[in-house]
Amino acid sequence: MKENQYLTFALGKGRLAGKTMELLEKIGITCEEMKDKSSRKLVFVNEELKLKFFLSKGPDVPTYVEYGAADIGVVGKDTLLEEGRQVYEVLDLGFGRCRMCVCGPERSRELLKHHEMIRVCSKYPNIAKEYFYNKKHQTVDIIKLNGSVELGPIVELGDVIVDIVETGSTLKENGLMVLEEICPLSARMIVNQVSMQMNADRIKPLIAKLKEELEKEK
Ligand code: PRP
Secondary structure (H helix, E strand, O other): OOOOOOEEEEEEOOHHHHHHHHHHHHOOOOOHHHHOOOOOOOEEEEOOOOEEEEEEOHHHHHHHHHHOOOOEEEEEHHHHHHHOOOOEEEEEOOOOOEEEEEEEOHHHHHHHHOOOOEEEEEOOHHHHHHHHHHHOOOOEEEEEOOOOOOHHHHOOOOOEEEEEEOOOHHHHHOOOEEEEEEEEEOEEEEEOHHHHHHOHHHHHHHHHHHHHHHHHHO
16 A cells, blocks of 8 residues: 555444444544544544544445445445445444344234235335345335334335334334344444455454454453
8 A cells, every 4th residue: 555545434424433433442543533523524534543534424335435435434234235335344343233124013914924015114125125025025015215214104104114123112112013033233344345455454454453352342
C-alpha cells in the first residue's frame, strides 16, 4: 500500500458504529473526533494511524465496500443477505445479535403450514423471496415496506411479516409472534475484494487482532 494512503471504514450510522468503535479501541484503533455524539459530521480521520471512518445508512455500507469507496465495512448480516453485494465477509463481530423470522398472528400459522398463497410484508424482500421461493417452495406475494412492518398483519395488508426479532417486545406489544425462524444475525466485518489483496499488509493483521480480541471476550 502506498504511503500516506488512508485505510477507510464504512460504518452504519447508530448503535452498530458505536459498538464497532468500542471494539476497535480495544485493539488500539481510536478516533477522537467520532466521540462527539452531537456532531453531524459524516467523515472522521485519525491522521496518525492514517485511518478514515465514514458513517452511512446501513444498507449502503456493502455498496461503498463493493465499489472500493471503503476498504472495510461493518454491517448487519441482514443487510448483507438483502443487498447481495460482492464483498468478502471476514468476521462475525458477535454484537447486534438477533434473528430473522417469519412472524404474524396465530391465525397465520395454518396458512404457512399448508403452503397457501399468502401476502408477506417486509423491509427485506430479497430475504423473504429466497426463504419462501427457494427454501420452502411456497409461492407468496411479497410487499415491500420501509419500517414498522408489524403494522402489515394488524391492518390486514399482509398475513405475515419477515423481520428482525431482537427482544421480541415489538411483536408482543402488537399481538404477533414468531412463526418460523429464518436465520440468526449479527454484525459482520466486510472487506473490498481488491483491497484485501492490495492492502493485505494492513488488513490481514487487523483481522487477526480483532479475532484474537473476540476470542478473549468469549
Ligand atoms: C426493528 C425490527 C423490529 C424491532 C425488533 O425495528 O424491524 O420492528 O426492531 O426488536 P425487538 O424484538 O427488540 O422488539 P427498528 O427499530 O429498526 O425500526 P423499523 O421498524 O422502522 O425498521
